Amino acid sequence: MIKVAIVGFGNIGRAAYDAISASEDFSLECIVETREVTADVPVLSSVSELKNIDVAILCLPSRSVPDTASSLLSRGICTVDSYDIHSNIYEVRSKLDVIAKENNCAAMTACGWDPGSDSVVRTLLMAMLPKGLTYTNFGPGMSMGHTVAVKAISGVKDALSMTMPMGSGVHRRMVYVELEKGADFDAVSKSIREDEYFVHDETHVIEVENVDMLRDVGHGVNLTRKGVSGVTGNQRIDFNMTINNPALTGQILVSSARAVTKQRPGCYTMIQIPPIDFLHGDINELIRKLV
Amino acid sequence: MIKVAIVGFGNIGRAAYDAISASEDFSLECIVETREVTADVPVLSSVSELKNIDVAILCLPSRSVPDTASSLLSRGICTVDSYDIHSNIYEVRSKLDVIAKENNCAAMTACGWDPGSDSVVRTLLMAMLPKGLTYTNFGPGMSMGHTVAVKAISGVKDALSMTMPMGSGVHRRMVYVELEKGADFDAVSKSIREDEYFVHDETHVIEVENVDMLRDVGHGVNLTRKGVSGVTGNQRIDFNMTINNPALTGQILVSSARAVTKQRPGCYTMIQIPPIDFLHGDINELIRKLV
Numbered sequence: 001m002i003k004v005a006i007v008g009f010g011n012i013g014r015a016a017y018d019a020i021s022a023s024e025d026f027s028l029e030c031i032v033e034t035r036e037v038t039a040d041v042p043v044l045s046s047v048s049e050l051k052n053i054d055v056a057i058l059c060l061p062s063r064s065v066p067d068t069a070s071s072l073l074s075r076g077i078c079t080v081d082s083y084d085i086h087s088n089i090y091e092v093r094s095k096l097d098v099i100a101k102e103n104n105c106a107a108m109t110a111c112g113w114d115p116g117s118d119s120v121v122r123t124l125l126m127a128m129l130p131k132g133l134t135y136t137n138f139g140p141g142m143s144m145g146h147t148v149a150v151k152a153i154s155g156v157k158d159a160l161s162m163t164m165p166m167g168s169g170v171h172r173r174m175v176y177v178e179l180e181k182g183a184d185f186d187a188v189s190k191s192i193r194e195d196e197y198f199v200h201d202e203t204h205v206i207e208v209e210n211v212d213m214l215r216d217v218g219h220g221v222n223l224t225r226k227g228v229s230g231v232t233g234n235q236r237i238d239f240n241m242t243i244n245n246p247a248l249t250g251q252i253l254v255s256s257a258r259a260v261t262k263q264r265p266g267c268y269t270m271i272q273i274p275p276i277d278f279l280h281g282d283i284n285e286l287i288r289k290l291v
Numbered sequence: 292m293i294k295v296a297i298v299g300f301g302n303i304g305r306a307a308y309d310a311i312s313a314s315e316d317f318s319l320e321c322i323v324e325t326r327e328v329t330a331d332v333p334v335l336s337s338v339s340e341l342k343n344i345d346v347a348i349l350c351l352p353s354r355s356v357p358d359t360a361s362s363l364l365s366r367g368i369c370t371v372d373s374y375d376i377h378s379n380i381y382e383v384r385s386k387l388d389v390i391a392k393e394n395n396c397a398a399m400t401a402c403g404w405d406p407g408s409d410s411v412v413r414t415l416l417m418a419m420l421p422k423g424l425t426y427t428n429f430g431p432g433m434s435m436g437h438t439v440a441v442k443a444i445s446g447v448k449d450a451l452s453m454t455m456p457m458g459s460g461v462h463r464r465m466v467y468v469e470l471e472k473g474a475d476f477d478a479v480s481k482s483i484r485e486d487e488y489f490v491h492d493e494t495h496v497i498e499v500e501n502v503d504m505l506r507d508v509g510h511g512v513n514l515t516r517k518g519v520s521g522v523t524g525n526q527r528i529d530f531n532m533t534i535n536n537p538a539l540t541g542q543i544l545v546s547s548a549r550a551v552t553k554q555r556p557g558c559y560t561m562i563q564i565p566p567i568d569f570l571h572g573d574i575n576e577l578i579r580k581l582v
Contacts, residue, residue, distance in 0.1 A: 230542050
């Protein structure tokens, strides 16, 4: 059994809990959460109290992942996370890689669906069609990373960031906000549009009275590549999904928690991991069934 | 530079040649082919003459792959192949794994698109949706493995085996044969339908005057999984492609020839290989670009 802790018991943490419950090779030892939560395992208030676990599954807002992962790795505890700020993943991985190696443990970062499983598909498509263009089209769907980023902005009581696919990998962000009493909409709107999560996309901020009535965690992706194998063009491949977003993210984190126990010390992204390592079961049986 | 030899210079061997030409990290040292062929590198008549190469890319009919791979591995030469008899892959891999380890070299088997890249997708989908059903629907398109198997049957002058998707992973085989003078159609038809390649599928054998007029190497796949992440159902993912079959197979063999040089001794299927290993370039740059 792989002994795990869930760190952060929000949407993703609860989804990770479900994925652990549905797996036969995990034992959930505890949850770390500062807010009041009910659970059938001990709830600790700080990661500093964690001990006797194989992997900590970090279900925290991306921006607090690097520090928490660093502190756990420096104590020799393996971590997995779904850090999703694409432009910083390389840097975060390099930093955690050093700490993991120094402390003889392993970490996996950016283990969601994008970054994550989509990254694996993009890599596979490059191996199949080395020349050509890949477009990743998201949505329509709620972006959890973007929504969390908006909620962190002063004056925002509740928020929902929808990602709209405009084709060719271009997206529009539709941000619905419920304001704190007295908050200035124009200032909030400006803060959102200047945030690192939104600054590169067409972003519309809309004030609403009740964000909750708009909330649906469904999401989707259309990942497409048209390219060349050898010298032969017009090779066309696409990958589509329509999914419950936290459920898939929680599942991938748990599958990654399994994979990380099989790696040598260091920090890895999903494209650096043999796909079979994400699965439970005998290697020969898996080959017989899946290859 | 990775020094490679192409063993077998038919459809797949020529496609591998193209993929090598389009890559900057390979040097094609020679081709092994018993038939008369024209090429801009030395053509050897036997694998026993091979020396000073890193990887032999086996572009042979599946049935001659295990023996050829064994003989090269026993001389410490890495191999990659696109062996495609699904029911025997596990056994072939186990056998080659022992020989590769004994001789301190590495091999990859079943490196085409199915088995191959589709296997990677199937494995990834299992990590994302552990419970549920996957269906792999092929075609319409010419199956090279099946066509080669028919051509090997006595009385067959030329052949084309088309795979027709009937949904839910069920396929019909439409086999077009041009007979040798005096051959008995009923006997040929029976031999085809009883062959390991055909015995599990609805197979129709049709005699035609000119197989060549039917030939098109386009193929396709629709790989679909509907399943459960954690406890959340109705997660839907599909992977589709429409491709030139030998061009993609040749490219995947060449990408695998790159990957095999990065593995520890043993024999691997594609699901056991970190996807990033199939690509040329700096690991950190690839992570920055693809994750």
